Amino acid sequence: MDASSAFKDSLPTTPESLIEKLESLDIAFTVHYHPPLRTVEDSKEYRDNMPGMHVKNLYLRDKKKRNYLIVAEEDRMIDLKSLHSTIGSDRLSFGSADRLFEMLGVRPGAVSPFTLINDAEHRVSLSIDAELMTADSLYFHPLVNDTTLGVTPEGLLRFLADTGHQPQLINF
Numbered sequence: 001m002d003a004s005s006a007f008k009d010s011l012p013t014t015p016e017s018l019i020e021k022l023e024s025l026d027i028a029f030t031v032h033y034h035p036p037l038r039t040v041e042d043s044k045e046y047r048d049n050m051p052g053m054h055v056k057n058l059y060l061r062d063k064k065k066r067n068y069l070i071v072a073e074e075d076r077m078i079d080l081k082s083l084h085s086t087i088g089s090d091r092l093s094f095g096s097a098d099r100l101f102e103m104l105g106v107r108p109g110a111v112s113p114f115t116l117i118n119d120a121e122h123r124v125s126l127s128i129d130a131e132l133m134t135a136d137s138l139y140f141h142p143l144v145n146d147t148t149l150g151v152t153p154e155g156l157l158r159f160l161a162d163t164g165h166q167p168q169l170i171n172f
Contacts, residue, residue: 002107002145003036003038003108003141003145004036004145005144005147007144011105011143012118013117014143015143015144017117018114018117018142019031019142019149021117022149022155022159025158025159027155027158027159028151029149029150029151029155030137030149031147031148032049032050032139032150033147034146034147034148035146036146037141037145038108038109038145040056040074040075043074050137050139052135052138053073053131053132053138054074054139055074055112055132055138055139055140056074057071057112057113058070058071058072058078058111059099059100059103059104059111060080060092060095061092061093061094061095061099062084062089062090062091062092062093066090067099067124067125068087068092068124068125068126068127069111069115069126070083070127071113071127071128071132072128072132073132078172080092086127086172087125089125103118103119103123104119104124105117105118109141109145110141110143110144111141112141112142112143113126113140113156113167114142114149114159116165119165125168127167127169127170128168128169129169129170129172132153133169136152137150138150138151140156
């Protein structure tokens with residue numbers, strides 16, 4: 001299965017349920033539909049009406065099997081060999097697709113802070129590039145990779161507070 005809306009009913013939370021949650025929290029957002037996008041390079045082709053900061057999202061695990069979601073400006077260079085010292089973890093590597101689905105309820109290509117809606121047990125620590133908090137709009141996939149939602153940093157923080165996730169703001 002891929003990460004597109006064609007398989008949304010196999011997810012623990014559908015994009016529609018996420019949108020209902022955002023609306024219930026009075027978080028304003030914009031919706032953008034596009035072909036499935038798996039990489040930052042793919043997404044750069046679909047930006048005409050999306051001013052603001054675009055991101056990359058990394059699902060990582062350390063040697064102690066702790067899980068991390070790193071959200072950074074899309075062109076930010078991230079050195080996995082030194083990131084562990086920045087976020088206070090052991091050495092990091094990418095988490096498997098199976099572990100990603102188990103922890104965050106999505107498939108590769110659809111990772112975003114919105115996936116924390118599926119982490120009720122708080123098994124994933126969140127670190128966000130501090131520069132993102134200066135943007136007018138931030139763009140994330142809503143659990144599938146053929147849709148993008150635009151939210152303000154304040155809206156994102158309100159959503160994260162509702163999930164019980166306190167992001168660690170980091171400077172790269």
